[in-house]
Amino acid sequence: MGEWRPSACILCECNCGVEILVGPSGSFDKIRGDRLHPASRGYTCNKALRLDRYQNGRAERLTRPLRRRPDGTFEEISWESAIGEVAARLGALPGESIFYYGGGGQGNHLGGSYATATMKAFGARYRSSALAQEKTGEFWVSARMLGAPTRSDVEHCEVAVFVGKNPYQSHGFPRARTVLKEIGRDPARSMIVIDPVRTETAELADFHLQVRPGTDVYLLTAMAAVLVQEELVDEDWLAEHADGLSEVRRTLSAVPVSRYCATAGVEEDLVRAASRRIASAASVAVTEDLGVQMNRDSTVVSYLQRLLWLLTGNLGRQGTQYAFSNLAPIARDRGHKVGEGPVSPVAGAKIISGLVPCNVIAEEILTEHPARYRAMLVESANPAHSLADSPAMRSALEALDLLVVIDVAMTETARLADYVLPAPTQFEKWEATFFTFDFPRNIFHLRRPVVDPPDGPLPEPEIHARLVEASGALPPEVVEPLREAAARGRAAFAEAFLNTLGARPELARLAPVLLYRTLGPTLPGGAAAAAVLWSAAHGFVQENPAGVKRAGYGEGLEAGERLFDAIVSSPHGLVTTDDVQEETWRRLKGRRIQLHVPELLAEVAGLADRPEPAGDREWPFVLSAGERRAFTANTIIRDPDWRGRDTGGALRIAVSDAERLGVTAGDRAMLTTRRGSVEVVVEPTDRMRPGHISLPNGFGVDHLDPEAGRVVTGIAPNELTSGQDRDAYAGTPWHKHVPARLVALAEPR
Ligand SMILES: Nc1nc2c(c(=O)[nH]1)N[C@H]1C(S)=C(S)[C@@H](COP(=O)(O)OP(=O)(O)OC[C@H]3O[C@@H](n4cnc5c(=O)[nH]c(N)nc54)[C@H](O)[C@@H]3O)O[C@H]1N2
Ligand SMILES: Nc1nc2c(c(=O)[nH]1)N[C@H]1C(S)=C(S)[C@@H](COP(=O)(O)OP(=O)(O)OC[C@H]3O[C@@H](n4cnc5c(=O)[nH]c(N)nc54)[C@H](O)[C@@H]3O)O[C@H]1N2
Ligand code: SF4
Ligand SMILES: [Mo]
Numbered sequence: 242m243g244e245w246r247p248s249a250c251i252l253c254e255c256n257c258g259v260e261i262l263v264g265p266s267g268s269f270d271k272i273r274g275d276r277l278h279p280a281s282r283g284y285t286c287n288k289a290l291r292l293d294r295y296q297n298g299r300a301e302r303l304t305r306p307l308r309r310r311p312d313g314t315f316e317e318i319s320w321e322s323a324i325g326e327v328a329a330r331l332g333a334l335p336g337e338s339i340f341y342y343g344g345g346g347q348g349n350h351l352g353g354s355y356a357t358a359t360m361k362a363f364g365a366r367y368r369s370s371a372l373a374q375e376k377t378g379e380f381w382v383s384a385r386m387l388g389a390p391t392r393s394d395v396e397h398c399e400v401a402v403f404v405g406k407n408p409y410q411s412h413g414f415p416r417a418r419t420v421l422k423e424i425g426r427d428p429a430r431s432m433i434v435i436d437p438v439r440t441e442t443a444e445l446a447d448f449h450l451q452v453r454p455g456t457d458v459y460l461l462t463a464m465a466a467v468l469v470q471e472e473l474v475d476e477d478w479l480a481e482h483a484d485g486l487s488e489v490r491r492t493l494s495a496v497p498v499s500r501y502c503a504t505a506g507v508e509e510d511l512v513r514a515a516s517r518r519i520a521s522a523a524s525v526a527v528t529e530d531l532g533v534q535m536n537r538d539s540t541v542v543s544y545l546q547r548l549l550w551l552l553t554g555n556l557g558r559q560g561t562q563y564a565f566s567n568l569a570p571i572a573r574d575r576g577h578k579v580g581e582g583p584v585s586p587v588a589g590a591k592i593i594s595g596l597v598p599c600n601v602i603a604e605e606i607l608t609e610h611p612a613r614y615r616a617m618l619v620e621s622a623n624p625a626h627s628l629a630d631s632p633a634m635r636s637a638l639e640a641l642d643l644l645v646v647i648d649v650a651m652t653e654t655a656r657l658a659d660y661v662l663p664a665p666t667q668f669e670k671w672e673a674t675f676f677t678f679d680f681p682r683n684i685f686h687l688r689r690p691v692v693d694p695p696d697g698p699l700p701e702p703e704i705h706a707r708l709v710e711a712s713g714a715l716p717p718e719v720v721e722p723l724r725e726a727a728a729r730g731r732a733a734f735a736e737a738f739l740n741t742l743g744a745r746p747e748l749a750r751l752a753p754v755l756l757y758r759t760l761g762p763t764l765p766g767g768a769a770a771a772a773v774l775w776s777a778a779h780g781f782v783q784e785n786p787a788g789v790k791r792a793g794y795g796e797g798l799e800a801g802e803r804l805f806d807a808i809v810s811s812p813h814g815l816v817t818t819d820d821v822q823e824e825t826w827r828r829l830k831g832r833r834i835q836l837h838v839p840e841l842l843a844e845v846a847g848l849a850d851r852p853e854p855a856g857d858r859e860w861p862f863v864l865s866a867g868e869r870r871a872f873t874a875n876t877i878i879r880d881p882d883w884r885g886r887d888t889g890g891a892l893r894i895a896v897s898d899a900e901r902l903g904v905t906a907g908d909r910a911m912l913t914t915r916r917g918s919v920e921v922v923v924e925p926t927d928r929m930r931p932g933h934i935s936l937p938n939g940f941g942v943d944h945l946d947p948e949a950g951r952v953v954t955g956i957a958p959n960e961l962t963s964g965q966d967r968d969a970y971a972g973t974p975w976h977k978h979v980p981a982r983l984v985a986l987a988e989p990r
Contacts, residue, residue, distance in 0.1 A: 243262050252874040255414070257280075261668070269297070298880030300649075302649065330643050339365035345620075352672070369598070378539045394524075395528065396414070400524070403529075406436075410869045438451075462496055465549055527550045529546050531869075537975055569777050602624070617645070629967075635657060647704060664701055671767070672688050681824075723759035873939040879944045891922050904923045910986055914963075
């Protein structure tokens with residue numbers, strides 16, 4: 242009989258606490274929700290139970306550093322050679338030409354938090370991650386309107402609104418299915434879902450606004466206009482908290498609501514009823530996601546979505562939106578106006594939250610421009626698969642002087658690398674995510690290894706430390722005294738560390754590695770990777786003194802130490818802040834809400850002059866490329882056997898369209914977009930609107946089969962998408978809106 246060990250599911254941002262029964266050979270024999278986890282409280286969805294396929298599945302696990310030979314095959318090399326050669330080749334390039342991508346998927350941000358040191362050591366300035374193809378538009382709008390990011394309190398709201406989000410499958414907040422069912426059951430509460438598909442979430446909704454794909458900007462403009470035109474705006478609240486109501490009112494008063502509802506394909510009565518329901522509720526929580534973020538007008542839609550809840554005064558109360566504490570901020574934007582702030586060196590694309598838009602990366606490499614990126618360090622990401630236009634991405638990665646990939650498995654991206662550096666899996670090392678946005682009690686969960694790592698891989702913090710050391714940026718005369726101070730105790734270390742950074746501020750960005758090498762070895766149970774959390778904990782206490790105190794850690798420096806020690810010694814996770822509602826206003830720093838964002842309000846006004854979105858004879862379908870389903874999890878699990886159903890990743894299509902094409906379930910068809918053609922298997926369903934088709938995300942990756950060799954399952958969606966199809970502001974892709982056509986391949990019956 243094995244032992245139950247606490248950890249977390251790594252398949253979506255919720256990171257539900259789990260307990261794993263580990264067999265003698267390291268197999269995950271049973272997995273159950275961890276009741277002691279402060280956010281998930283025993284909840285998991287169907288996916289967590291299959292995590293053995295991540296740990297022990299048929300992916301091509303990486304165990305040794307690899308170097309690519311000229312013929313494209315790989316040879317195993319020692320860590321000494323790998324680190325020495327990578328550092329020498331990075332060191333020979335101008336720092337601005339070194340691009341860092343990734344830093345953590347859905348379960349692992351601890352390793353990536355050491356990458357700032359590596360970037361600094363080699364002078365790298367530009368970076369990106371998956372966030373810059375989904376959330377950057379939202380970050381920017383939030384910065385412009387509120388000055389801080391917010392999340393929505395779905396659990397306690399009277400009315401929940403989901404815009405282009407299917408939380409029944411994708412989650413995104415704790416215990417999602419339970420919470421959704423509670424709202425669905427309660428006659429006093431309502432759910433509004435804006436989605437062209439009758440999703441599992443839409444089925445629980447009171448109002449399903451089954452919008453025509455890609456026309457959310459009209460629908461949300463109409464909804465905001467109903468609030469203004471029917472005088473449902475919370476005037477008193479806005480007078481107290483917000484500026485810009487008169488400009489917004491002027492624009493929205495002129496909106497032809499009926500016409501926009503017709504354009505969006507939703508009954509006007511239903512739109513009006515949903516808007517009134519928002520206005521009459523004591524609390525409204527609105528969440529947007531990829532259905533609009535990876536779609537036309539995404540940044541304008543992020544703005545309109547916020548107008549709905551701001552015009553009705555839904556901020557800073559239970560069940561509305563809140564600003565959260567953040568132990569390790571994932572991203573925060575300064576909200577520079579269009580034409581101001583940093584841009585990418587070649588395409589001149591707006592950099593939001595420090596991230597270059599993913600859709601311009603290939604362009605920034607495939608050019609003769611002197612400022613092009615020449616080297617890329619990819620960590621815990623698979624951009625050859627996950628970014629728009631995979632063929633162009635592959636060409637770009639091949640055109641680099643140097644590509645280094647840190648991963649656990651041989652991936653589509655790793656296969657193109659000059660060096661592949663193997664890391665232990667997330668169950669073989671100390672790990673954590675920084676996706677903790679709960680309120681009023683926010684949490685953190687530092688996970689311990691549940692199985693021993695194989696001989697060979699090195700944890701990411703160790704890889705970064707070695708690269709930084711090989712760069713020569715971290716002289717031993719800085720490290721040694723700090724190591725000695727750490728051996729004397731935490732107080733001595735704190736003083737020495739602050740003195741060192743005070744005397745040499747240029748070392749600040751190397752701090753993660755410096756902490757890892759000095760404080761790290763003193764941490765219990767081999768928790769060196771947690772060292773970076775020490776400074777994070779102190780910063781967190783300074784930012785959130787009241788919440789930290791309420792959570793029982795006391796005040797000041799002592800609270801920082803107590804919180805850090807608690808993090809290291811809480812294998813089930815812990816509460817970091819216990820907030821009151823006023824904290825939201827404090828985090829907005831007393832700044833007034835800006836309803837009027839001139840660039841975006843002008844877009845709303847300009848809708849009236851746009852030509853009606855028309856059908857296209859050449860491309861009669863709209864393809865959503867990358868839907869979340871019951872068994873998808875980005876490309877974290879490569880072994881297809883983990884899927885309980887929809888194992889091939891079928892193309893979903895409306896029943897009427899399937900009949901017209903003469904295809905039934907399981908038939909093959911040829912799907913073509915401007916970018917490429919693939920053969921798909923169709924699944925007719927009454928969930929889809931006619932003209933709309935969808936493919937799941939996370940498919941089209943390969944695994945090693947003992948007999949058949951390398952086998953690819955399903956369609957890689959980005960063989961069909963284009964880098965040019967992107968938002969004018971944030972550069973985020975239109976993956977949910979790809980013009981397509983479909984031809985039956987099966988014999989018609
Ligand atoms: N099962 C599972 N869960 C996941 C993940 C996973 O891979 N699998 N990935 C995680 C990650 S990284 C993310 S970012 C989240 C994403 O989570 P979601 O955004 O919820 O997931 P999607 O299914 O990509 O898109 C959401 C919805 O957008 C709808 N949509 C398509 N076109 C339009 C449109 O024109 N307008 C509107 N309003 N809606 C439209 C789709 O029908 C779909 O229901 O999920 C996370 N959770
Ligand atoms: N067309 C289309 N494209 C999309 C989407 C879509 O809806 N449609 N969704 C997009 C979204 S929202 C996202 S978030 C991205 C996700 O795409 P990516 O950001 O590329 O992330 P993943 O696919 O999750 O890949 C994570 C990688 O981390 C590796 N890994 C797992 N554990 C570890 C570890 O402990 N250490 C290291 N170093 N590596 C590890 C895995 O093997 C895998 O290669 O995809 C995006 N791409
Ligand atoms: S996939 Fe997400 S919601 Fe499901 S168990 Fe894992 S972390 Fe929890
Ligand atoms: Mo994502």
